[in-house]
Amino acid sequence: xxxxEATELSKRYGTLIALDRVDLTVEEGxxxxxxxxxxxxxxxxxxALLDFVxxxxxxxxxxxxxxxxxxxxAREHLGVLPEGYSVYDRLTGRQHLEYAxxxxxxxxxPVDVLERVGIREAxxxxxxxxxKGMAQRLVLGMALVGEPDLLLLDEPTTGLDPNGAAEIRExxxxxxxxxxxxxxxxxxxxxxxxxxxxxAILQDGSVVAVDTIQGLREALGGxxxxxxxxxxxxxxxxxxxxxxxxxxxxxxxxxGETVEITCRNDxxxxxxxxxxxxxxxxxxxxxxxxxxxxxxxxxTGRR
Amino acid sequence: MSWLVIARQEAWLTATARSVRLxxxxxxxxxxxGAYVFPVFDPGPHTTAHFGGYVSGWLGTLVPLIGLVVxxxxxxxxxxxxxxxxxxxLPHGRRDVVFGKLLGRLAPVVAAIxxxxxxxxxxxxxxxxxxxxxxxxxxxxxxITLGVVYTALGVAISTFVATKTRATVAAFGVYVLVVVWxxxxxxxxxxxxxxxxxxxxxxxxxxxxxxxxPTTAYDRIVAGAIDPAGSVGDAWYLDEWVALAxxxxxxxxxxxxxxRRFAGVDLQ
Numbered sequence: 020x021x022x023x024e025a026t027e028l029s030k031r032y033g034t035l036i037a038l039d040r041v042d043l044t045v046e047e048g049x050x051x052x053x054x055x056x057x058x059x060x061x062x063x064x065x066x067a068l069l070d071f072v073x074x075x076x077x078x079x080x081x082x083x084x085x086x087x088x089x090x091x092x093a094r095e096h097l098g099v100l101p102e103g104y105s106v107y108d109r110l111t112g113r114q115h116l117e118y119a120x121x122x123x124x125x126x127x128x129p130v131d132v133l134e135r136v137g138i139r140e141a142x143x144x145x146x147x148x149x150x151k152g153m154a155q156r157l158v159l160g161m162a163l164v165g166e167p168d169l170l171l172l173d174e175p176t177t178g179l180d181p182n183g184a185a186e187i188r189e190x191x192x193x194x195x196x197x198x199x200x201x202x203x204x205x206x207x208x209x210x211x212x213x214x215x216x217x218x219a220i221l222q223d224g225s226v227v228a229v230d231t232i233q234g235l236r237e238a239l240g241g242x243x244x245x246x247x248x249x250x251x252x253x254x255x256x257x258x259x260x261x262x263x264x265x266x267x268x269x270x271x272x273x274x275g276e277t278v279e280i281t282c283r284n285d286x287x288x289x290x291x292x293x294x295x296x297x298x299x300x301x302x303x304x305x306x307x308x309x310x311x312x313x314x315x316x317x318x319t320g321r322r
Numbered sequence: 323m324s325w326l327v328i329a330r331q332e333a334w335l336t337a338t339a340r341s342v343r344l345x346x347x348x349x350x351x352x353x354x355x356g357a358y359v360f361p362v363f364d365p366g367p368h369t370t371a372h373f374g375g376y377v378s379g380w381l382g383t384l385v386p387l388i389g390l391v392v393x394x395x396x397x398x399x400x401x402x403x404x405x406x407x408x409x410x411x412l413p414h415g416r417r418d419v420v421f422g423k424l425l426g427r428l429a430p431v432v433a434a435i436x437x438x439x440x441x442x443x444x445x446x447x448x449x450x451x452x453x454x455x456x457x458x459x460x461x462x463x464x465x466i467t468l469g470v471v472y473t474a475l476g477v478a479i480s481t482f483v484a485t486k487t488r489a490t491v492a493a494f495g496v497y498v499l500v501v502v503w504x505x506x507x508x509x510x511x512x513x514x515x516x517x518x519x520x521x522x523x524x525x526x527x528x529x530x531x532x533x534x535x536p537t538t539a540y541d542r543i544v545a546g547a548i549d550p551a552g553s554v555g556d557a558w559y560l561d562e563w564v565a566l567a568x569x570x571x572x573x574x575x576x577x578x579x580x581x582r583r584f585a586g587v588d589l590q
Contacts, residue, residue, distance in 0.1 A: 066590050069411060070410075071410065071588065071589040072589070072590060073586065073588055090415065091324075094412070095413045097413075100411075102590070103404050103407060103590060104405070104408045105403045106408070107335070107405050110331075118327070118412075119412060121327045122327050122409075122413065123412060123413060158408065161408070161412075
């Protein structure tokens with residue numbers, strides 16, 4: 020049975036279409052990354068799963084339970100880090116976890132959970148004193164309570180430093196090994212690239228790609244990135260390079276003298292020749308494996 | 323038993339809030355002062371049954387205030403802050419949240435009424451009064467029902483609206499109506515007299531309308547069924563059982579309407 024099954028899921032606010040007929044299946048046991056720029060509709064999708072938002076068309080289910088008609092039973096499968104939450108100012112961290120444990124009918128020790136998310140020392144302090152990162156850890160801890168079948172996390176590493184983000188990823192891997200399906204959204208590509216089996220890229224409310232990282236690379240014509248340092252450049256030169264056979268994208272870095280090109284392997288030489296023909300001196304060049312970032316730029320058209 | 327988990331947490335959060343403690347303390351104080359001055363200012367008989375009629379006016383002003391203040395922020399406050407997203411991420415239904423919050427917020431209201439009644443009862447009985455247990459229990463029950471009505475109205479407002487400002491305005495408006503309403507009948511009679519049609523009294527339709535309001539219903543229960551010195555009009559709509567039925571409707575219907583709306587709304 021699929022962990023998440025969305026069929027033509029749509030949400031319209033007046034004239035704004037937040038989600039446009041999204042079809043998405045997340046299999047049990049996957050670590051699935053939900054990627055897209057801010058405002059692409061990632062949170063709307065997650066909020067529809069939680070029944071915070073009522074879809075205007077289509078449906079979504081979790082382990083076969085419809086997220087609107089059987090919302091509570093659907094959420095019994097979930098551990099959630101929602102968007103735009105706030106902690107209870109007057110409760111301590113430990114009290115938050117006790118609330119989650121009672122709510123899920125679980126029997127964990129709150130201290131163990133606090134320890135796991137790295138805020139054991141702060142467990143008896145009021146959550147109003149917590150930093151954004153500590154609150155994020157606390158709510159992740161609440162999500163972990165009761166060994167949920169599916170962890171649903173909206174931008175889980177917000178407010179965390181790189182070390183904290185790495186710790187969270189480690190916890191996600193552990194949970195996945197236990198058998199949990201992980202679904203998380205992010206606009207930060209490295210987060211997704213580091214842990215995900217598959218990703219979906221969302222743009223303006225539509226899914227524009229669903230694939231493995233490897234699959235996305237292959238879709239990008241071999242996924243080679245060519246980084247070329249030049250002595251000068253002009254928009255017209257970039258245009259002509261984009262027009263070459265086998266070239267996906269070409270853009271100028273912020274430093275003004277490095278051009279990044281994603282292209283098929285056999286097109287690399289053509290690119291260098293094109294620079295030469297345009298009278299540009301190639302000072303240096305190297306090739307890289309295309310990162311998800313490049314694919315992301317490719318798919319969402321952001322520069 | 324999802325609502326029980328929420329009610330338990332809500333009761334703790336409400337009972338430890340300073341504003342609630344202040345209001346609960348005020349209620350107990352008013353009960354105690356009422357009982358203390360009752361033998362001094364009232365000709366008697368000084369029984370716990372007649373005491374109900376003596377303090378019902380005071381409680382009819384204070385209990386609605388407490389109920390509304392305790393209730394009006396229950397749902398909308400957390401909806402705005404984002405704490406509701408945390409609760410509804412757990413396997414709680416929206417119905418569990420509303421019902422649990424109502425129960426949790428009622429706990430300190432009921433506790434304050436019971437504490438006030440215990441102290442007042444003791445002060446009335448000792449040293450010269452007389453205990454009439456059944457009417458006194460009925461009086462406490464009626465006052466608790468009044469507390470339930472206004473807490474439920476407050477929670478209904480909180481469930482219905484989407485912003486804290488609207489909740490504040492609505493709760494304040496309801497309270498002003500409560501205060502004005504109880505004076506309305508006298509004001510209408512006065513107005514009628516001044517335009518020269520005395521004797522007729524207030525038209526029936528207006529009298530029915532005035533009788534709908536919960537605080538006046540509470541007054542009629544106390545006057546008709548509890549205080550031996552009290553009396554209510556003969557019309558069927560002024561009967562104390564009708565008044566009790568009205569209180570039950572006030573406690574349930576607005577909240578049910580508010581819940582229906584809340585159940586179908588987008589929260590973010």
